[in-house]
Amino acid sequence: MKMTVIGCGYLGATHAACMAELGHEVLGVDVDAAKIDSLAAGTVPFFEPNLDDVLKRNIAAGRLRFTTDLAEAASFARVHFLGVGTPQQPTSGAADLTALRTAVRELIGHLRGRHLIVGKSTVPVGTCAELADEIAALSRSATIELAWNPEFLREGFAVDDTLRPDRIVVGTDPRHPDSDAADRIAQVYRAILEDGTPYLTMDWATAELVKVSANAFLATKISFINAISEICEVAGGDVTALADAIGHDARIGRRFLNAGLGFGGGCLPKDIRAFAARAQELGVGDALAFLREVDEVNMRRRAALVGLVEKACDGSVLGRNVAVLGAAFKPESDDVRDSPALAVAAQLSLRGARVSVFDPKAMGNAARVFPTLRYAESARDAARGADAVIVATEWAEFVHMSPAELSTVVSRRLIVDARRCLDGDAWRAAGWEYRALGSSAVATPTATAELVDAPQTSDFLV
Numbered sequence: 286m287k288m289t290v291i292g293c294g295y296l297g298a299t300h301a302a303c304m305a306e307l308g309h310e311v312l313g314v315d316v317d318a319a320k321i322d323s324l325a326a327g328t329v330p331f332f333e334p335n336l337d338d339v340l341k342r343n344i345a346a347g348r349l350r351f352t353t354d355l356a357e358a359a360s361f362a363r364v365h366f367l368g369v370g371t372p373q374q375p376t377s378g379a380a381d382l383t384a385l386r387t388a389v390r391e392l393i394g395h396l397r398g399r400h401l402i403v404g405k406s407t408v409p410v411g412t413c414a415e416l417a418d419e420i421a422a423l424s425r426s427a428t429i430e431l432a433w434n435p436e437f438l439r440e441g442f443a444v445d446d447t448l449r450p451d452r453i454v455v456g457t458d459p460r461h462p463d464s465d466a467a468d469r470i471a472q473v474y475r476a477i478l479e480d481g482t483p484y485l486t487m488d489w490a491t492a493e494l495v496k497v498s499a500n501a502f503l504a505t506k507i508s509f510i511n512a513i514s515e516i517c518e519v520a521g522g523d524v525t526a527l528a529d530a531i532g533h534d535a536r537i538g539r540r541f542l543n544a545g546l547g548f549g550g551g552c553l554p555k556d557i558r559a560f561a562a563r564a565q566e567l568g569v570g571d572a573l574a575f576l577r578e579v580d581e582v583n584m585r586r587r588a589a590l591v592g593l594v595e596k597a598c599d600g601s602v603l604g605r606n607v608a609v610l611g612a613a614f615k616p617e618s619d620d621v622r623d624s625p626a627l628a629v630a631a632q633l634s635l636r637g638a639r640v641s642v643f644d645p646k647a648m649g650n651a652a653r654v655f656p657t658l659r660y661a662e663s664a665r666d667a668a669r670g671a672d673a674v675i676v677a678t679e680w681a682e683f684v685h686m687s688p689a690e691l692s693t694v695v696s697r698r699l700i701v702d703a704r705r706c707l708d709g710d711a712w713r714a715a716g717w718e719y720r721a722l723g724s725s726a727v728a729t730p731t732a733t734a735e736l737v738d739a740p741q742t743s744d745f746l747v
């Protein structure tokens with residue numbers, strides 16, 4: 286089948302390449318000419334394991350092309366996926382749908398005949414109904430149907446999650462129950478569905494809500510365990526052993542119960558804020574008031590880490606050398622959007638520390654967002670002369686660092702495990718002071734209140 290994918294960022298580029306991998310003819314479209322040039326040349330403009338291979342293979346096979354021209358997209362195919370960004374509005378926290386609306390408006394201006402638009406971007410409930418009205422009002426020479434097919438891929442596992450998803454969700458127009466849109470989308474995913482993947486069809490509103498509810502649940506799970514870790518910090522108790530123990534209960538499950546520095550990235554933080562903002566607009570803000578708490582617990586982790594490092598440095602990091610290992614919001618990604626690691630590095634720098642950052646893949650993105658930090662060439666380079674070394678993103682190369690090796694370059698053997706990913710006994714045995722977020726001896730930072738009042742990454746980065 287021929288199809289286009291409009292918006293070729295983390296989601297769209299992955300979707301385009303994976304749909305071609307399924308045997309479809311795919312045209313990727315983006316307004317960013319540099320991104321399109323890079324993709325067309327077979328180079329993924331961000332780090333995502335295995336995506337380069339899929340991209341190159343399908344370009345070579347002639348199934349995958351890229352363009353900035355929506356008119357070309359309109360004449361190329363009758364099925365158009367939307368993967369345009371829906372970022373957070375700075376003040377309200379609501380989703381900014383400007384780019385999505387622009388893409389839809391411009392696309393339908395070029396459409397003739399019968400087309401199916403399939404949204405994949407994460408949107409507030411009610412968006413499909415609004416967009417469909419706008420499409421109906423603007424499309425003169427075309428019959429256009431709209432469906433929503435939210436995406437659940439994780440960065441770092443994007444190719445595998447796209448080709449082997451847990452489920453495929455499709456929302457269609459409840460006013461047209463006879464529409465064949467869900468059947469046409471099932472054709473797109475036929476090879477995946479043949480493997481037994483559940484195919485869940487529903488109305489637009491439910492599909493929109495499934496996506497944001499899933500992310501709200503995941504964020505709540507992480508903040509739940511981080512709230513418990515705050516108790517462990519003052520009462521004693523090992524939050525990792527606790528997570529293992531409660532996670533054995535199949536009703537709870539162990540996944541997404543890793544306590545530490547909390548969640549970041551281009552999805553969970555913005556999606557819970559947008560969901561809460563939408564509930565407010567709908568007059569049911571109280572229903573999701575708990576998401577504000579989820580957000581605050583999450584942001585307190587960053588403040589707790591800053592406080593822990595300050596306390597370990599006798600109350601102030603002014604003039605201290607601090608190595609921050611990790612800048613990406615999680616391992617196997619170069620994404621620094623709302624990255625807890627980078628936010629903490631920035632905050633320590635603002636407090637007068639000489640911060641040296643190293644990340645295996647996210648250095649370029651980190652330096653663009655926060656150019657004034659020092660960026661080292663390796664973990665060892667970052668740790669040279671350090672008074673404290675923080676593991677802020679659990680990349681395998683940090684988890685497996687040799688304490689003995691690192692001892693030779695630091696000024697003081699203080700390791701701070703913000704992701705609870707290190708073998709504390711091994712570090713202690715090598716003569717290091719080992720501190721972990723979520724364990725006792727983590728002091729409540731004096732600055733917590735100030736940092737928690739406005740839970741926005743931008744507050745850490747300015």
Ligand SMILES: NC(=O)c1ccc[n+]([C@@H]2O[C@H](COP(=O)([O-])OP(=O)(O)OC[C@H]3O[C@@H](n4cnc5c(N)ncnc54)[C@H](O)[C@@H]3O)[C@@H](O)[C@H]2O)c1
Nearest residue numbers: 292293294295296315316317369370371384388406407436
């Ligand atoms: N990143 C993920 O892992 C992921 C997973 C599931 C859902 N999502 C959702 O998918 C959407 C995209 O996220 P992302 O992480 O890929 O964002 P992104 O910023 O990486 O990509 C968005 C792309 O849209 C392009 N764009 C903007 N306006 C356009 C227009 N008018 N026409 C064509 N292209 C346009 C941008 O240039 C950019 O390349 C968001 O709604 C996000 O919440 C993302």
Ligand SMILES: O=c1ccn([C@@H]2O[C@H](COP(=O)(O)OP(=O)(O)O[C@H]3O[C@H](CO)[C@@H](O)[C@H](O)[C@H]3O)[C@@H](O)[C@H]2O)c(=O)[nH]1
Nearest residue numbers: 436437438439440507541542543547548549550552614615
């Ligand atoms: O037990 C855990 C699990 C994750 N995290 C953190 O949570 C954040 C998000 O992690 P993850 O969900 O793996 O990454 P994303 O790629 O942002 O994926 C989420 O957001 C996507 C965009 O909506 C969805 O498609 C995915 O299903 C959803 O998992 C990262 O900062 C992690 O470090 C924790 O702190 N503890």
